[in-house]
Amino acid sequence: MSNSTPSTANGNESKTYKRDRSPCGPSRVLHVRKVPIEVSEAEVISLGIPFGKVTNLLMLKGKNQAFIEMASEEAAITMVNYYTTATPHVRNQPVYIQYSNHRELKTDNLPNQGRTQAALQAVNAVHSGNMTHSASASDSSMMPGQSPVLRIIVENLFYPVSLEVLHQIFSKFGTVLKIITFTKNNQFQALLQYADPMNAHHAKVTLDGQNIYNACCTLRIEFSKLTSLNVKYNNDKSRDFTRLDLPSGDGQPTLDPGMTAAFGLSMQAMPGALGPLTIPTSAVAGRMAIHGMAPTALHSVLLVSNLNPDSISPHGLFILFGVYGDVQRVKILFNKKENALVQMADATQAQLAMSHLNGQRLHGRVIRVTISKHQTVQLPREGQEDQGLTKDFSGSPLHRFKKPGSKNFQNIFPPSATLHLSNIPPSIADDMLKDLFSSAGYKVKAFKFFQKDRKMALIQLGSVEEAIQALIDLHNHDLGENHHLRVSFSKSTI
Known part of the structure; x- marks a missing residue:
């Protein structure tokens, strides 16, 4: 050459x-x-x-x-x-x-x-x-002494903001090398390192004070005192985009002491982790379909329409919406059985369920999920004819998010054809689980147990619609030995 x-x-x-x-x-x-x-x-x-x-x-x-x-x-x-x-x-x-x-x-x-x-x-x-x-x-725009690291605070966090969403927004201004997200003083914050201080300067000038979504998730941006970030794990809380070889780490990344000093955090306040976010960052995995949608008042009741009246039941909606929050009550409307009201535990859960389930197919129909104008779902009065269309689930043992800081908060994903199965007793072989799904009418494309933990497995079905249906049918299915199958959507494929 x-x-x-x-x-x-x-x-x-x-x-x-x-x-x-x-x-x-x-x-x-x-x-x-x-x-x-x-x-x-x-x-x-x-x-x-x-x-x-x-x-x-x-x-x-x-x-x-x-x-x-x-x-x-x-x-x-x-x-x-x-x-x-x-x-x-x-x-x-x-x-x-x-x-x-x-x-x-x-x-x-x-x-x-x-x-x-x-x-x-x-x-x-x-x-x-x-x-x-x-x-x-x-180059006069080089601004001596400026750090390539920005500290970002997201105020008015009405929707969860994931690491992917931040990467998407900030990449418009230059190469993003590393991101670490954490919660401090009850605020969702991030540190983001650019390849070059000039990129950080442009991003700060353009984005400071902007909203990610309509009227909420306001960015407050300042230069960090740090000049570079040390990322140990690539997961939904932290990522080093220059090193695809980093482990995902079990749970959240711990910060090294040098970093904590820079944040002014005390290690005691963080038992080996950054503490669970009040809203799961992974929840949206960068797929928020709600740009440009004005948040309605803080209501926790959803209106679900275009349901298939022949196949729908309050229990089915309880199980499906229960993937995204603790469902309190469900009411299928007496005169219009394609419509139902679903009351979640709070407005955040309602937003989360809406962002993931609106537009999904259920029983052959594309369902619509919007925030309802109702504040609560009324139970029928004594002696009022209801045909079992209204159910109260507030005391249900099947709520996934009752325990604060539960692992379930970190495992909320959009509906997918691959389901995550857990709570499997040791005596159950893969054929028994495959048979359980196929005998219920589902096409099993692939199956595998977790290597480290045979209590968990992934199963891939023919389509997202099938997986939604299978989750409704088989979540909490009794597998014997006092084990009930837990089913959720997976972010992995097999």
Whole structure:
């Protein structure tokens, strides 16, 4: 491979690119495409900084392209691997990165290299924590001393905000490397680290004071005193996007003492964990379908419509809605049996059930779930004809969320074709469980016990609709030996 640089004369450039588009083997020189024309050298360099030292840069603004040279091939490989799973954005535009044919960049005799060298020095200096004054010389927006880490507080947390939702929002301003979420002073907070302090600055200026959802979930953003985050686990509370190899950790991540000092948290207040959120962050797993929906007043009663009147029962709705909260009462309307009222324990649970169940198929129909104007579900008066259409479940032993901090709070997922089964007695073999589902009329596509714990298993059925139906039919099914089967939706597939 020659050491020639992408030539900027004699029309060789276009040939270089045609060649560059073929998939090349790893090289420490990376080719960046679709670069916005107004972008600064520092912004392009910042794409490489998280992965190691950037040793050279060539901007080809007319072609919306750039070449980045990393100090080592390992750094370039890590960078390409990372950006294949998370497309980087510069100034809200996605850019594309691949290996170049070039082994190194020779740019000494090219115009504008003075600016590039100044930018390289400045950005590398910021990153190594050695803020030299050359930063202001290269790019006045570099703001000496600013941290790439933002501290985010979500006020008025009316809907759960998941780590994925934060990643989606903040990725618009640059590469997000790490996120840690936690609750402090009863407020949901996050620390989020960008590849570059400039990205953090743009995000802070644009997003501070904005609402994630209509009229709620307001972002309050400040720079953190930390300059980098140490993430030990990749799960729904914390994530390091540069390291896909981290364990998920059982339960929540513990913070290392250095971090706790920075938060001003005392370890005693956090028994080995960040304490359960009042609303489960995993609950929405980044799939909230409620952008742009004004939250209704804080009501806990849902109106469910387009039900199949031949197949529906108060108990069935109790079991299904009970996946997302503790159902207090259910009333199927006497004159309009396609409609029912479901009263949850509180408004948060009602929002959660609505966001997950609205639009799902049940008994062959797409059901609609909205917040009802009713404050409570009235029980029939003594002697009033009701045909068993209204039921009170407030004392039911089947409530999943009675215990504060219960594990169930962390395992709330949207309906899926794969069900999570638990509380299985040791004597039960996989065939017995598969038979239980198939004899109830469900198509079993796959099944597996958990390796570490045979009390739990995953079972995959033919469709989401089938899984919803099977959960209603078989949750709490008596398996003998005083074990009742627990069924919930899984986020995993088999």
